[in-house]
Amino acid sequence: MNQRPIVVGIDGSPAAEVAIRWATAEAASRKTHLQLVHAGESTASASRAADVVDHALAQVRSLEPTVEVDAWIEHGAPSTGLVKASTTAELVVIGSRGLGVMVGSLIGATGLDLAANARCPVIVVRPDLAGDSGTRVVIGYDGSSASESALDVGLDYAHRHDLAVRVVAAQPAGTELHRITDAELQDAVHRRGGHGAELIQITGHPAEHLLRLSADARLIVLGARGRGGFSGMLMGSIAQTVLQHASCPVAIIPAAAVGG
Ligand SMILES: Nc1ncnc2c1ncn2[C@@H]1O[C@H](COP(=O)(O)OP(=O)(O)OP(=O)(O)O)[C@@H](O)[C@H]1O
Ligand SMILES: [Mg+2]
Incomplete structure (x- = not known):
């Protein structure tokens, strides 16, 4: 094979x-x-x-x-x-x-x-939360290359398992740094064929929003790193928080798995 x-x-x-x-x-x-x-x-x-x-x-x-x-x-x-x-x-x-x-x-x-x-x-x-029951795939998008891969992985999984897709781009309150525009989010998802995906732009703490918007998720997909942090860091704070608290399986795209 x-x-x-x-x-x-x-x-x-x-x-x-x-x-x-x-x-x-x-x-x-x-x-x-x-x-x-x-x-x-x-x-x-x-x-x-x-x-x-x-x-x-x-x-x-x-x-x-x-x-x-x-x-x-x-x-x-x-x-x-x-x-x-x-x-x-x-x-x-x-x-x-x-x-x-x-x-x-x-x-x-x-x-x-x-x-x-x-x-x-x-x-x-997680052993207590096999997560066979959720109805959608939730993807965290911050414009980083790892989150671009997360879109690929999440859309593919949703397609094969006939699940809805929700893409979340959260803007931390009080900063304009790395803001994703509606057009950028739409383009990133639509150019991968994700026309049916629900796109959510929201202000506030990204991990809190991601967890709240994943109540009905079968899978959450995130990069290990995002656009912030410092270069030596292997796991960002959003990825770590969601991994600790998610109530369904989490797919993480490591930096070393991102093309290039
Ligand atoms: N604002 C956000 N909205 C939606 N998803 C996000 C957001 N920030 C990060 N993510 C998701 O989490 C992944 C990991 O990013 P994270 O923010 O944890 O790392 P970082 O930016 O490198 O470090 P930190 O933000 O902790 O300084 C990203 O690839 C993306 O999938
Ligand atoms: Mg970040």
């Missing part, structure tokens, strides 16, 4: 099971194959790693027997193995948190690290 696979990070956690479910459905929709990647730091747990992989393979086969799937075990930090896998992947899908993470944190270190460094879009799903 010459199409790029969908990679799923697995660790045996409930969040990873939801990630496998999401990724299996997406592989079926895109008619591509799945690659399950389990990364571990210690070789002492080799038999547990094999168990995690066997269990995940069985889950995929019971969900979609026609989807081709393979699996491998990487030695090292999970985000390192997944960033490596992302170089040849269409998408990387992970659970928002694994087994051994800090209590109270909604997203684990693997998710943050990967969303900052992967070479393809990253989908983060």
